[in-house]
Amino acid sequence: MQEAAQAAETFEHLVPHLWHYAGAGIGLGLAVIGAGLGIGRLAAGVAEGVARQPSAAAQISGATNLPLFLLEGVAILAEVFCLLIVLLK
Numbered sequence: 340m341q342e343a344a345q346a347a348e349t350f351e352h353l354v355p356h357l358w359h360y361a362g363a364g365i366g367l368g369l370a371v372i373g374a375g376l377g378i379g380r381l382a383a384g385v386a387e388g389v390a391r392q393p394s395a396a397a398q399i400s401g402a403t404n405l406p407l408f409l410l411e412g413v414a415i416l417a418e419v420f421c422l423l424i425v426l427l428k
Contacts, residue, residue: 363421370417
């Protein structure tokens with residue numbers, strides 16, 4: 340019976356720390372989903388633009404690179420911040 344009480348006490352001690360992990364996991368998931376949706380919309384717009392005007396494919400692709408890299412950077416920063424929350428808490 341003492342083992343059960345000790346296990347319950349240990350669990351109660353860990354519960355406040357588990358919220359940080361849950362929050363970091365949810366935040367990381369939302370950041371990845373948002374970045375994926377943004378990249379998908381960007382790729383769809385590029386494909387539509389190239390389909391409408393194939394002669395401007397190089398210009399359209401060139402103008403797409405900067406927003407794509409910025410979107411990737413935001414997703415990577417979100418992942419780093421979530422990992423910092425987990426590792427430093």
